[in-house]
Each structure stands twice: as structure tokens, then as C-alpha cells.
Amino acid sequence: MPRVAVFSLGGTIASTSTPDERGAAGGVTPRLGAGQLVEAVPQLRDVAELETVSFRQIPSGDLTLRDLVDLAAEITRRFDRGVSGVVVTQGTDTIEETSFALDLLVRGPRPVVVTGAMRNPTLPGSDGPANLLAAVQVAVAPAHAGSGAIVVMNDEIHAARFVRKTHTSSPAAFRSSTAGPWGWIVEGRPRFAFRLPALGTRFSSVCSDRIPAVALLTSTLGDDARLIAQVGKLGYGGLVLEAFGGGHVPAHVVPALQDLGERVPVVLASRTGGGETLQKTYGSPGAERDLLGRGLIAAGFLDGLKARILLSLALAAGADIPAVREAFRQVNMSAVDGSCT
Known part of the structure; x- marks a missing residue:
């Protein structure tokens, strides 16, 4: 089976509620790691052999470009060790930025798929498990080799260079208004509507300590x-x-x-x-x-x-x-x- 590394960064997909001092339910915060997210989706065992890495555990608004430069370096090391693809889970607030940063930073033809959830695990109809399964299915699909980073949400496949978050709470929040979705997933099979050229620019020599404002x-x-x-x-x-x-x-x-x-x-x-x-x-x-x-x-x-x-x-x-x-x-x-x- 193909090997896929799953990196978790926190966000809604990894958030659970924490009781306050009086035992009442408080707001949700990122508490689940990559291993726990994978364990919650037993169907993943039929798709790929998974490695899990809890890289960060924070809301996506707290991520920085320094975090992403470091993440890109670790992703590259995993590719050098032979993994077939990478999935990154994170909060949806900054997916449109982080996915494009990874598109520019990660070298090589193997896929980097970014996903998350609009509904946290404490809610009925939480979309995190389905999005994670779809992301791994896309990560092992060969049709998009060399095309760059991908965002998978709500059974739609979007190119990182085009995708935007367009709604505060809808599971269908992600849209690519300029080009449309790159593809979709049906019965566990990724389908791609068009061929997407690789980015003409990538940065392999960025120092995370020297990123200007x-x-x-x-x-x-x-x-x-x-x-x-x-x-x-x-x-x-x-x-x-x-x-x-x-x-x-x-x-x-x-x-x-x-x-x-x-x-x-x-x-x-x-x-x-x-x-x-x-x-x-x-x-x-x-x-x-x-x-x-x-x-x-x-x-x-x-x-x-x-x-x-x-x-x-x-x-x-x-x-x-x-x-x-x-x-x-x-x-x-x-x-x-x-x-x-």
C-alpha cells in the first residue's frame, strides 16, 4: 500500500470542548493530535499505510510563515524517505494561505493535500473524518503528480493557487471562483476536470528566521x-x-x-x-x-x-x-x- 504522512496543525478538525472550573461546557480548542484523528476514521486502513505527525496544535490564525517553512522542510524529509504523499490537517481560517505557501515551498512531484473541518467533532455531522478520508484518497491518486498543493473539502478538490474560504460556517465554504474546482470525489475515487501545470516558481532556500513583514x-x-x-x-x-x-x-x-x-x-x-x-x-x-x-x-x-x-x-x-x-x-x-x- 502507498505510504502517506498525516501532519496535524490543530484547528477545528482537532478541537474538542473543555469544561470550565464549574464543570460547564466551554468553547472548543485544538486538543487532538494526528494519531487520534486517524484512529477516528477506520476506513483509512484500506487506502494507505499512514504515518502521523502532530506538528502543531493551535488555531490556524496563530500559524506563521516560519511554521510553514519548517513544515515544508519536514515534508520534504518525508518525501526523501519514500512516502507517496502528505496530508496536512489544520484550521480552515488560513487554509487558502497555508496551502499556497506549501505549494511554493515543497519541491518534487508528490502531492501535498491540505484539509480541515467546518464543524468540530462535538457537533452532529462533523465533517472532519470525511474530509480526512477524502484527502488521503486524493494523496494516493496518481493523476495530479507534479501539479502542486491541493485543498480537499466537502468532496471537492481545489488547487491551492485558486481556492478561497468564502463563508464563515458552511461546509461548502471553499470555492475557486477564477477557475472552478479542480475536481471532485465520487465513491472514493478522485476525478480531475483538467490538467494543472506546476507552478513556475518554488523557493527551496528560504530561511524561517529571515521572513520580512x-x-x-x-x-x-x-x-x-x-x-x-x-x-x-x-x-x-x-x-x-x-x-x-x-x-x-x-x-x-x-x-x-x-x-x-x-x-x-x-x-x-x-x-x-x-x-x-x-x-x-x-x-x-x-x-x-x-x-x-x-x-x-x-x-x-x-x-x-x-x-x-x-x-x-x-x-x-x-x-x-x-x-x-x-x-x-x-x-x-x-x-x-x-x-x-
């Missing part, structure tokens, strides 16, 4: 430039700006963006969460042609959260502004090629 701001109606001006003063290594629509900002904000972009990378994403930033349609001051002509970097199909992950890791790997620009270009070349499997 990157700011993320969102353009709003009537916004001014005061926060943009503070980014450089506060020592951020770069900025991702979620702009209006296809990549537009108020005209009066442009000088501050240009001034900052001459010193640190400034990446232009869209606040819509779907589609790509435009490059040559609108020409008014503050539109995408104007901003890109002043040195800003197009995020392409990456939303603001994922653009921030890519910019952070590129800077941690020592990239200057031209190298950051090239990293975003390479990632955006790894869109869908349209061929079915």
Missing part, C-alpha cells in the same frame, strides 16, 4: 494615502494593495504608491477575489496602465492573500524588485492549460 491594504471608497505612506516608515519589506476591480485606485493615491514602489516591491491585486488584474485596458490616472507604468507589479490571478504569501517568500529568498516581478510572472504562467484528464 509584508503589508496588505485594501482600496476603499474615499480612501486616502496615509496608510500607504506608513508602510515604508514602519519597515515593511513590501506592500500588496487590493485595488478596485481590475487594478484601480483613486488618482490622488498614485504619488504615494509610486514613491513607495521605488523603494520596496508594491504588488497590485484585485479586491474582488476572482479574475485577473488587467494590464492594458484603462488609461486614466490610477488605472492599471498608469500604475504598472510607474513600476507596480501585477498580481495576475493571485488574490491579495496569496500575493502576500508569494511576495513574502520571494523577499525571504533574497529577491530584489526585478526578481519579485519575475516570480509573479512565472506563477501567472502556471494557469490552466485546458486539457482534460
Whole structure:
């Protein structure tokens, strides 16, 4: 049987309630490790030989890029020892960021599948066991070799580069609005709708102690430039700006963006969460042609959260502004090629 390593990081899928001092039920907290999660799903024995690693036991909002660099290194060591695939369980709040970080950090063709739960184990209809089983089934499927990190939730398969959490509590919270789900699972069989090229950029030399802070701001109606001006003063290594629509900002904000972009990378994403930033349609001051002509970097199909992950890791790997620009270009070349499997 194929060997799969299951790493647990905490989150809802691993959370149980803890009585307070008077014996009343308190809120749920991450308490279950990888071994306990696997033991709760006996059907896993028919899918793969499993190794379990309780890597972290925290809410996903407490995870950092440093944690993910360390996790990626441990995943790579497991691959070097011969495991066929890796499954990571964690809280759903940051899956869209952590899965994309692992996509950029883990080398090699073998799959990294990230999953979690929207309903904790104390609730009727907890979805954690089904999601874990589906994730392992995807991890041993050969059809997606070399395509990068995957998110499996609610019997849907999503590419890490596209997926977003779109609801606070629904089991169907995860969507890939730009490309749609990559596939689905039926009767325990993963099915893939199209072939997904590997990312054009990966980082194998990132030091977890040298990851600079990157700011993320969102353009709003009537916004001014005061926060943009503070980014450089506060020592951020770069900025991702979620702009209006296809990549537009108020005209009066442009000088501050240009001034900052001459010193640190400034990446232009869209606040819509779907589609790509435009490059040559609108020409008014503050539109995408104007901003890109002043040195800003197009995020392409990456939303603001994922653009921030890519910019952070590129800077941690020592990239200057031209190298950051090239990293975003390479990632955006790894869109869908349209061929079915």
C-alpha cells in the first residue's frame, strides 16, 4: 500500500470542548493530535499505510510563515524517505494561505493535500473524518503528480493557487471562483476536470528566521494615502494593495504608491477575489496602465492573500524588485492549460 504522512496543525478538525472550573461546557480548542484523528476514521486502513505527525496544535490564525517553512522542510524529509504523499490537517481560517505557501515551498512531484473541518467533532455531522478520508484518497491518486498543493473539502478538490474560504460556517465554504474546482470525489475515487501545470516558481532556500513583514491594504471608497505612506516608515519589506476591480485606485493615491514602489516591491491585486488584474485596458490616472507604468507589479490571478504569501517568500529568498516581478510572472504562467484528464 502507498505510504502517506498525516501532519496535524490543530484547528477545528482537532478541537474538542473543555469544561470550565464549574464543570460547564466551554468553547472548543485544538486538543487532538494526528494519531487520534486517524484512529477516528477506520476506513483509512484500506487506502494507505499512514504515518502521523502532530506538528502543531493551535488555531490556524496563530500559524506563521516560519511554521510553514519548517513544515515544508519536514515534508520534504518525508518525501526523501519514500512516502507517496502528505496530508496536512489544520484550521480552515488560513487554509487558502497555508496551502499556497506549501505549494511554493515543497519541491518534487508528490502531492501535498491540505484539509480541515467546518464543524468540530462535538457537533452532529462533523465533517472532519470525511474530509480526512477524502484527502488521503486524493494523496494516493496518481493523476495530479507534479501539479502542486491541493485543498480537499466537502468532496471537492481545489488547487491551492485558486481556492478561497468564502463563508464563515458552511461546509461548502471553499470555492475557486477564477477557475472552478479542480475536481471532485465520487465513491472514493478522485476525478480531475483538467490538467494543472506546476507552478513556475518554488523557493527551496528560504530561511524561517529571515521572513520580512509584508503589508496588505485594501482600496476603499474615499480612501486616502496615509496608510500607504506608513508602510515604508514602519519597515515593511513590501506592500500588496487590493485595488478596485481590475487594478484601480483613486488618482490622488498614485504619488504615494509610486514613491513607495521605488523603494520596496508594491504588488497590485484585485479586491474582488476572482479574475485577473488587467494590464492594458484603462488609461486614466490610477488605472492599471498608469500604475504598472510607474513600476507596480501585477498580481495576475493571485488574490491579495496569496500575493502576500508569494511576495513574502520571494523577499525571504533574497529577491530584489526585478526578481519579485519575475516570480509573479512565472506563477501567472502556471494557469490552466485546458486539457482534460
